[in-house]
Amino acid sequence: MPKFSANLSFLYAEVPLIERIALAAEDGFGAVEYVSPYAHDKAVLAGALKVAGVKQALFNLPAGDWEAGERGLGCLPDRVDEFRRGLDMAIDYALALDCPTLNCLAGIAPKGVDKAKLDRTLAENLAYAAPRLAEAGIGLVFEPINQRDMPDYHVSTTDHAEAIMAMAGVENLKLQYDFYHMQISQGDLVPGFERLLARIGHVQIADHPGRHEPGTGEINYGFVLEALDRLGFDGWVGCEYRPLTTTREGLGWMKRWR
Ligand SMILES: O=C(O)[C@H](O)C(=O)CO
Numbered sequence: 001m002p003k004f005s006a007n008l009s010f011l012y013a014e015v016p017l018i019e020r021i022a023l024a025a026e027d028g029f030g031a032v033e034y035v036s037p038y039a040h041d042k043a044v045l046a047g048a049l050k051v052a053g054v055k056q057a058l059f060n061l062p063a064g065d066w067e068a069g070e071r072g073l074g075c076l077p078d079r080v081d082e083f084r085r086g087l088d089m090a091i092d093y094a095l096a097l098d099c100p101t102l103n104c105l106a107g108i109a110p111k112g113v114d115k116a117k118l119d120r121t122l123a124e125n126l127a128y129a130a131p132r133l134a135e136a137g138i139g140l141v142f143e144p145i146n147q148r149d150m151p152d153y154h155v156s157t158t159d160h161a162e163a164i165m166a167m168a169g170v171e172n173l174k175l176q177y178d179f180y181h182m183q184i185s186q187g188d189l190v191p192g193f194e195r196l197l198a199r200i201g202h203v204q205i206a207d208h209p210g211r212h213e214p215g216t217g218e219i220n221y222g223f224v225l226e227a228l229d230r231l232g233f234d235g236w237v238g239c240e241y242r243p244l245t246t247t248r249e250g251l252g253w254m255k256r257w258r
């Protein structure tokens with residue numbers, strides 16, 4: 001049975017983040033994840049997880065100035081110091097929240113900078129972070145994101161991500177396989193997942209078009225989720241979709257998997 005994590009940057013958006021944790025638990029999610037915990041006191045977050053009885057599955061390394069359009073520091077050659085400082089803060093939060101996995105956002109490719117230099121910077125940052133996270137008992141993932149939702153995001157395909165992993169050459173580095181982005185960037189969803197299974201540390205789901213609940217679009221999530229089970233994927237499956245109406249009204253698709 002897939003283990004579902006509620007992505008609180010998308011679900012229960014009608015209430016503040018801390019309150020979303022209890023709602024996710026009431027609806028049967030075993031874990032929560034979100035883009036960023038850093039605006040919140042880690043003790044408050046840890047307390048809310050404990051009271052609700054859910055785990056923290058994932059969050060992202062500090063990703064720069066989100067409001068200004070930044071989407072990660074991973075590939076940015078002039079932000080390496082900031083990346084490293086952010087890593088320390090992320091480890092601090094992950095230990096307080098008992099979070100097993102952190103996601104590194106590669107970032108938007110700056111105009112006019114050689115792509116090979118961006119690749120090298122990303123690989124070096126991942127190679128710096130992975131062993132430090134391993135020492136703290138935390139896994140590292142990074143995620144290809146489609147160009148339509150995030151124009152100029154540096155990594156959009158699994159081929160590119162695999163090349164970066166080969167350059168980084170470290171243990172403790174896996175992929176975040178987001179079926180929504182994969183559908184837009186390259187398709188071949190289940191065979192692609194199966195080929196990379198041993199290198200996948202976290203999964204996320206949403207339907208396409210619209211990035212809404214499974215069952216609202218063209219992706220056959222019955223088939224996809226059965227495949228995850230059949231293939232023995234035992235990581236968290238993050239529900240990273242925008243509910244068509246409210247989160248609760250849109251949870252019908254999950255009943256089959258309880
Ligand atoms: O957008 C996504 O798919 C991500 O998983 C993310 O965390 C950045 O928005």
Ligand SMILES: [Mg+2]
Binds near residue numbers: 143178204240
């Ligand atoms: Mg995602």
